[in-house]
Amino acid sequence: MFKQVSQRKKRLGSSAFPYVMTVPALILFTIFVIAPFIYGFYTSFYQWDGLSDMKYIGIKNYIYALQDETFRLSLKNTFVYAVVVTIFKNGIGLGLALLIANQIRGKAFCRTALYMPVTFSYVVVGVLWTWIYNPTFGILNGMLEWLGLDGLIQGWLSDPNIAIFSVAWVDIWKWIGFHMVLYLSALQSVPKTLYEAARIDGANKFDEFIHITIPQINSIIVLNVLLAITGAFVNNYNLVNVMTGGGPFNSTETALTYSVKTAFSYRNLGKANAMSIILFAIVFIIGFLQFKMMTKDAD
Amino acid sequence: MKKVMCLILAAVMMAAMLAGCAQNGGNDASDGGSSDGKRVLTIGGHIRMYPNEEEYWQKVADDFMAENEDVEVVIKWNGSFEDVVESLQAAKMNNETIDIYSCGARYIRNTLVQAGMCVDLTELIEPYADRWIDGALESATLGGKIWALPMGSTGTVTFYYNMAMFDELGLEIPQTFDELVEVCRVIKEEKGITPILQQGSLAGYWPMWFMETYAQSSGHQSVENVEAFLSGDYDFTGEAEIQAFEMIKQFFDEGLIDTDSLNTDADGMRAAFAQGKSAMFFGGTWEYTNVMDVIGDSFEVGVFEFPEMIEGVTPQHGSGCGQSIFVPTLCNPENYDLIMRFIEFFTRPENCGPIVLAASELLPSINGIETSGDEFITYINSHHANSLVTYLDWVWPNEINDVVASNIPAVGAGYTTAEDAVQEIQSTYDRLVEEGYVYAWWDEWTEEDWAKVEPAFIPDTYGQ
Numbered sequence: 001m002f003k004q005v006s007q008r009k010k011r012l013g014s015s016a017f018p019y020v021m022t023v024p025a026l027i028l029f030t031i032f033v034i035a036p037f038i039y040g041f042y043t044s045f046y047q048w049d050g051l052s053d054m055k056y057i058g059i060k061n062y063i064y065a066l067q068d069e070t071f072r073l074s075l076k077n078t079f080v081y082a083v084v085v086t087i088f089k090n091g092i093g094l095g096l097a098l099l100i101a102n103q104i105r106g107k108a109f110c111r112t113a114l115y116m117p118v119t120f121s122y123v124v125v126g127v128l129w130t131w132i133y134n135p136t137f138g139i140l141n142g143m144l145e146w147l148g149l150d151g152l153i154q155g156w157l158s159d160p161n162i163a164i165f166s167v168a169w170v171d172i173w174k175w176i177g178f179h180m181v182l183y184l185s186a187l188q189s190v191p192k193t194l195y196e197a198a199r200i201d202g203a204n205k206f207d208e209f210i211h212i213t214i215p216q217i218n219s220i221i222v223l224n225v226l227l228a229i230t231g232a233f234v235n236n237y238n239l240v241n242v243m244t245g246g247g248p249f250n251s252t253e254t255a256l257t258y259s260v261k262t263a264f265s266y267r268n269l270g271k272a273n274a275m276s277i278i279l280f281a282i283v284f285i286i287g288f289l290q291f292k293m294m295t296k297d298a299d
Numbered sequence: 300m301k302k303v304m305c306l307i308l309a310a311v312m313m314a315a316m317l318a319g320c321a322q323n324g325g326n327d328a329s330d331g332g333s334s335d336g337k338r339v340l341t342i343g344g345h346i347r348m349y350p351n352e353e354e355y356w357q358k359v360a361d362d363f364m365a366e367n368e369d370v371e372v373v374i375k376w377n378g379s380f381e382d383v384v385e386s387l388q389a390a391k392m393n394n395e396t397i398d399i400y401s402c403g404a405r406y407i408r409n410t411l412v413q414a415g416m417c418v419d420l421t422e423l424i425e426p427y428a429d430r431w432i433d434g435a436l437e438s439a440t441l442g443g444k445i446w447a448l449p450m451g452s453t454g455t456v457t458f459y460y461n462m463a464m465f466d467e468l469g470l471e472i473p474q475t476f477d478e479l480v481e482v483c484r485v486i487k488e489e490k491g492i493t494p495i496l497q498q499g500s501l502a503g504y505w506p507m508w509f510m511e512t513y514a515q516s517s518g519h520q521s522v523e524n525v526e527a528f529l530s531g532d533y534d535f536t537g538e539a540e541i542q543a544f545e546m547i548k549q550f551f552d553e554g555l556i557d558t559d560s561l562n563t564d565a566d567g568m569r570a571a572f573a574q575g576k577s578a579m580f581f582g583g584t585w586e587y588t589n590v591m592d593v594i595g596d597s598f599e600v601g602v603f604e605f606p607e608m609i610e611g612v613t614p615q616h617g618s619g620c621g622q623s624i625f626v627p628t629l630c631n632p633e634n635y636d637l638i639m640r641f642i643e644f645f646t647r648p649e650n651c652g653p654i655v656l657a658a659s660e661l662l663p664s665i666n667g668i669e670t671s672g673d674e675f676i677t678y679i680n681s682h683h684a685n686s687l688v689t690y691l692d693w694v695w696p697n698e699i700n701d702v703v704a705s706n707i708p709a710v711g712a713g714y715t716t717a718e719d720a721v722q723e724i725q726s727t728y729d730r731l732v733e734e735g736y737v738y739a740w741w742d743e744w745t746e747e748d749w750a751k752v753e754p755a756f757i758p759d760t761y762g763q
Contacts, residue, residue, distance in 0.1 A: 047735055049410070050384070050385075051384070051387065051410075051415070064733075068730065131567075134563070135559040135562050136559060136567065136571050137570070137571075157500070157562040158559065245501070246502075247500065247502050247705060248561045248708060249708070249709040250705055264385065266696070267410055267414075271734070
């Protein structure tokens with residue numbers, strides 16, 4: 001009897017142990033993520049400048065946010081940014097992984113060099129590329145001029161038609177190394193025998209890629225796309241802020257930069273929180289749909 | 300045993316984290332209480348920006364303590380110039396005591412006063428109002444009450460130019476827009492450079508252009524019109540507003556400035572100017588020191604006023620005293636006598652002089668502060684000082700300022716029209732009103748609101 005109770009206690013202790021060990025992380029997560037989120041959601045129903053007393057106004061902040069032309073424009077810019085960044089980060093990342101997966105000279109150097117920008121901060125990268133794009137001193141226009149490609153010289157950050165793409169490129173450049181490494185590890189785990197069997201059946205390189213590589217690395221593609229798309233939606237503040245501040249003429253204003261501006265420059269914290277909740281809902285829905293669609297076959 | 304160790308470590312980690320997150324229990328000094336039996340006066344503000352400014356503040360505090368042995372002055376500089384509102388927000392949430400706060404005047408006017416963060420100083424400062432130069436206290440007055448005390452130099456805006464290049468090309472300082480066009484034509488022909496390169500990627504600098512052109516197109520009624528506009532009594536889509544935008548477009552149309560400026564920040568602008576890749580820029584007088592640091596001895600820098608755009612209408616320049624102090628409603632209510640004793644001591648020219656002059660020597664806000672007679676200062680004081688008006692971005696809210704800032708280069712570069720720009724300003728104002736914006740907030744305040752900003756008592760004597 002005693003032995004049974006003691007064994008049950010031991011089992012309970014063993015099963016509870018992992019939960020106990022996650023408690024510190026859970027406390028941190030609750031304090032720094034869950035609690036601010038709940039408080040942000042709560043204040044989105046109030047008119048509040050952060051200093052004076054809060055005034056309850058129901059869902060008006062959500063209406064004000066959706067009526068705000070600049071916020072709607074910033075949402076559109078965010079979508080454009082997210083689509084461009086997701087496609088290119090994954091396209092280039094996968095392409096580079098395929099190149100490096102083969103036995104090429106300087107493989108380790110290429111991998112290190114391509115991964116290095118991942119370790120740079122957004123501020124450093126933003127300042128660096130702002131100078132590269134600079135119309136007076138920038139090496140990009142200087143190089144184009146030197147190559148005789150004067151027709152390609154642009155106001156990379158001053159032309160409202162291309163500024164968002166110039167900023168997006170910097171984000172892509174910074175992160176392709178990260179996505180490349182993930183793809184590379186996935187490619188290296190695909191069994192060689194599958195390719196050998198396919199070749200015996202007469203498959204060419206393209207067929208191998210479509211029918212073997214893609215299905216075999218699908219889980220990593222899902223992960224990469226999810227990381228890229230959510231990252232592009234919620235992690236663009238520093239880069240945009242450093243490079244353009246949302247200009248010219250709001251052409252690079254994203255939902256994040258505009259909600260921060262609304263909170264701390266316009267002192268309208270309630271409306272800014274409503275904007276953040278709207279952005280959260282959009283990212284949640286997109287992430288959920290993307291995850292469901294891309295894992296449909298696996299299910 | 301391992302599990303027990305892990306559990307203990309986890310518990311220790313949690314305890315450490317919770318201790319780290321716990322609210323500061325406070326100390327005597329920051330709570331406004333006594334320390335070593337002395338009364339404590341707490342001074343706050345953003346981190347000082349000018350050479351030796353922090354040391355000058357400490358000296359004033361030390362001298363005050365020497366004169367008042369029963370007092371301990373605690374100074375806390377926190378956050379950057381732009382972080383003032385967030386710093387005060389954090390102080391308020393943490394129940395901190397701050398008796399005197401020093402920051403940019405614009406934040407006081409645009410945000411802090413109507414948020415109920417500033418004590419009404421009207422009655423408190425009355426005995427010493429004559430220490431300020433004419434008009435200085437008016438610039439800190441809203442709704443008929445004085446909320447802050449200007450403690451700095453007056454900034455304004457001006458064209459900077461490369462004197463050596465002008466001399467080499469035999470160019471005279473332009474007075475009118477046509478003369479400026481001619482000067483720029485010569486520079487472009489002879490040097491092949493963009494005559495004027497702006498720090499246009501910093502949107503906040505563009506409204507300074509509008510303040511100049513609007514002052515002229517409105518017939519020197521820019522501030523009055525904006526106040527009427529914000530009160531709902533004036534439509535901002537009229538001829539004067541459209542003309543102000545079109546005047547700026549003329550700078551782009553005539554090739555005086557181009558879209559390269561939109562991609563140029565402060566460092567880029569100064570570097571281009573220093574290397575002779577541009578001949579002029581339009582900037583604030585507060586930039587003089589930084590510009591001279593970059594240029595060194597390469598060439599002499601001159602300044603001239605924004606040109607006359609309409610014949611017979613003299614230019615007017617945006618202006619204001621950058622730094623102020625105020626008494627936050629977070630102050631220790633028992634300290635009003637001490638606060639005013641310090642303010643009396645501080646506003647003596649010999650005490651505040653070094654702090655005021657650390658930023659610039661242009662029109663110090665306190666009477667009796669002597670300036671050095673630098674050529675640049677003398678020129679500005681003799682040319683610009685007679686035609687100054689309040690910066691419009693001190694009058695209108697940040698939302699309007701941002702719309703103006705984004706539309707100026709948009710109109711200039713032809714991405715939108717002046718008519719659409721003024722329409723956007725008007726519709727932004729209409730949206731703000733719908734969201735609850737009130738310009739004359741002092742008319743809307745309840746007795747309860749006013750009670751929160753009234754000083755707890757008016758000291759009989761300031762202890763002089």
